[in-house]
Amino acid sequence: MAIGVSANRLELLQIARAVAQEKMIDEPLVLAAIEEAIQKAARSRYGSELDIRCSIHPKTGEMRLTRHTTVVEEVENDSQQITLDEAKTIDPAAEIGTVFEEELPPIEFGRVASQTAKQVITQKVREAERERQYEEYKDRIGEIVNGVVKRVEYGNAIIDLGKAEGIIRRNDSIPREALQPNDRVRAYIYDVRTEVRGPQIFLSRAHPDFMAALFAQEVPEVYEGIIEIPRVARDPGSRAKIAVISNDNSIDPVGACVGMRGSRVQAVVNELAGEKIDIIPWNPDPATFIVNALQPAEVAKVVLDEENQRIEVVVPDDQLSLAIGRRGQNVRLASQLTGWSIDILTEVEESERRQKEFTERTALFMEALDVDEVIAQLLATEGFTDVEDLAFVELDEIAIIEGFDDATAEEIQTRAKEFLERQAAEQDARRKELGVEDAVLEIAGVTLPMAVKFGEHEVFTVDDLAGMTPDDLRGWYETRDGERVREPGILDGFDVDAADAERMIMRARVAAGWISEDDLPVEEAPAEEAAPVEEMSEEELEAEAGEFDLAALEAEAERLGVDLETLINAGGDETAGGEEDEDK
Numbered sequence: 001m002a003i004g005v006s007a008n009r010l011e012l013l014q015i016a017r018a019v020a021q022e023k024m025i026d027e028p029l030v031l032a033a034i035e036e037a038i039q040k041a042a043r044s045r046y047g048s049e050l051d052i053r054c055s056i057h058p059k060t061g062e063m064r065l066t067r068h069t070t071v072v073e074e075v076e077n078d079s080q081q082i083t084l085d086e087a088k089t090i091d092p093a094a095e096i097g098t099v100f101e102e103e104l105p106p107i108e109f110g111r112v113a114s115q116t117a118k119q120v121i122t123q124k125v126r127e128a129e130r131e132r133q134y135e136e137y138k139d140r141i142g143e144i145v146n147g148v149v150k151r152v153e154y155g156n157a158i159i160d161l162g163k164a165e166g167i168i169r170r171n172d173s174i175p176r177e178a179l180q181p182n183d184r185v186r187a188y189i190y191d192v193r194t195e196v197r198g199p200q201i202f203l204s205r206a207h208p209d210f211m212a213a214l215f216a217q218e219v220p221e222v223y224e225g226i227i228e229i230p231r232v233a234r235d236p237g238s239r240a241k242i243a244v245i246s247n248d249n250s251i252d253p254v255g256a257c258v259g260m261r262g263s264r265v266q267a268v269v270n271e272l273a274g275e276k277i278d279i280i281p282w283n284p285d286p287a288t289f290i291v292n293a294l295q296p297a298e299v300a301k302v303v304l305d306e307e308n309q310r311i312e313v314v315v316p317d318d319q320l321s322l323a324i325g326r327r328g329q330n331v332r333l334a335s336q337l338t339g340w341s342i343d344i345l346t347e348v349e350e351s352e353r354r355q356k357e358f359t360e361r362t363a364l365f366m367e368a369l370d371v372d373e374v375i376a377q378l379l380a381t382e383g384f385t386d387v388e389d390l391a392f393v394e395l396d397e398i399a400i401i402e403g404f405d406d407a408t409a410e411e412i413q414t415r416a417k418e419f420l421e422r423q424a425a426e427q428d429a430r431r432k433e434l435g436v437e438d439a440v441l442e443i444a445g446v447t448l449p450m451a452v453k454f455g456e457h458e459v460f461t462v463d464d465l466a467g468m469t470p471d472d473l474r475g476w477y478e479t480r481d482g483e484r485v486r487e488p489g490i491l492d493g494f495d496v497d498a499a500d501a502e503r504m505i506m507r508a509r510v511a512a513g514w515i516s517e518d519d520l521p522v523e524e525a526p527a528e529e530a531a532p533v534e535e536m537s538e539e540e541l542e543a544e545a546g547e548f549d550l551a552a553l554e555a556e557a558e559r560l561g562v563d564l565e566t567l568i569n570a571g572g573d574e575t576a577g578g579e580e581d582e583d584k
Helices: 009-021 027-046 086-088 113-135 208-218 253-258 260-271 286-293 316-325 326-338 347-369 373-381 386-391 395-399 406-433 448-456 462-466 470-474 498-512 540-547 550-560 564-570 581-583
Strands: 052-054 062-072 080-081 099-104 143-155 154-158 165-168 184-195 197-206 229-237 239-246 278-280 301-303 310-315 341-346 475-479 484-486
Touching: 009 027, 027 052, 027 062, 062 086, 062 341, 080 086, 099 310, 099 564, 113 184, 113 197, 143 165, 143 208, 154 184, 165 184, 184 208, 208 229, 208 239, 208 260, 229 253, 229 326, 239 286, 239 326, 253 260, 253 278, 253 564, 260 278, 278 286, 286 301, 286 310, 286 326, 310 316, 310 347, 316 326, 316 341, 326 341, 341 347, 347 373, 347 406, 406 448, 462 498, 470 498
Parallel strands: 062 080, 165 197, 239 278, 310 341
Antiparallel strands: 052 062, 062 099, 143 154, 143 184, 154 165, 184 197, 229 239, 301 310, 475 484
16 A cells, blocks of 8 residues: 555544554654654665655644755765755755755555554554553552452462553462452552563552551541551451551540441451451550550560660560460561560569579679679669679769678779779780781770670771671671571670761771761761759869869758759859858
8 A cells, every 4th residue: 555645644643543542642642653664664665774754744644755864064874964065056055954855755565564664653652551651650659449350470460450550469469369360459559660561560459558548448537637547567368457546636546447336447357358457556655555566465564675676575474375476476566566676575584584684693793893692682683784883883872782881882893993904904815816906996986895706706907897887797687488587796795776886887997098087977966955963973063163162062052051053053152151142
């Protein structure tokens, strides 16, 4: 068939319009695809090296084939370019950059040319369709969509969404839920991204936010924002916990989500193949929130470690299995919901552990201080946990122990300091034996025990430390066979947080010459606040008091019948005696 002026123009436009409507893309994109297909066929007819272009009028359907030649200073491709002198012979007004158009006659489309044109049009239309799908769905992440299962391949379900296709991968589906072709399904859009095969719409029925979105559909208060769902933890197909909070004190968030006779929560349960749902009231206090999250188990006591985001939960013996749950499900979901690592102990286990710690501290004090068991037990009972506490605490805190006096307290502290000195000497000898450089100890934050640990892990130089990462020092978590396993770090057992580890490594890199001081991150100093007088040290109080010593000021304050802070604020120099100052 000859395609040119003689072609059926209206039919060409009708075809373009029909394809655009069917694929839901713009008609100009279809016409552009047809133009490119005809250009490719024309180049195969007239020569692939030529610059041949096709244009189709969007109103009349008239088609033109033209060859374009550009005027340039130096010809590199004589099929598409000519010199200015040659151009002057054609048009005296020509200049560099002028483009000459030469109209070509219509071409006959053979079998090969027709097939090529068809492939080009199909490819361009498919690309336009994919672009349209991406633009339409990229802003719909977080929505629930309805679709029909088109096919199932290796556990992955392809979902027909009407205007596009999405995929529910095996790990995004609810376990033991077998989707079949033609099943109607609801799913959550959690990602839309462009890949080699085109835009991919990733759907999930196991995503935690899918449950939150379902509650937003079933509970008007959630949809309107009166009730918020800040956290969701799921074991898909089995059990879930959601945290809810109300912005209106008159509305009970748990009751609103449960609904009359459980109608609202039951609708969500039915959609999730019978997944049991615990609705937990959210609380800003971590301890209270964690206790709520462990429901239905009763908790006797909690001990928080805020720095490491860990909590120790003590439960009655008969509540242990309930708190842990089947295969650890209850405590695992509570940990996911709260973001804290949860250790569960029974009251008996906690008592045994406390007794063990007391015995270990007693033995430590007996050995380090060379004291008898009674004195060591008294120190452990008063809350001293190690020898360093005793060495640097105020003497008064030791002397106030029943049966102790100032001389006893001073002797205990002296022995504690001597023990630490011996221990430091031994550790320094061990460090040198291992081959750890002195320069490592000069890094801010590195202590002798740390240096020994470095040597045991073959970190001998500043360069070795500079090449570490915070995870190398503090440890990290890996998932193995579905279980979260912790890999120990070099400084396990030391009180080193992520910021301390990062700071130590960066200082080592400065010392090693890898970076300069200017490359270090700026650390904001905490705002200085005036400390209450009760919390000031003797040196600080003396500095505040000027020329008076602390004992004299305390005596003066007692004589005047005022507290020490009032006396200092009134001005120590003016209270040196005299009736006028007494009136003050």
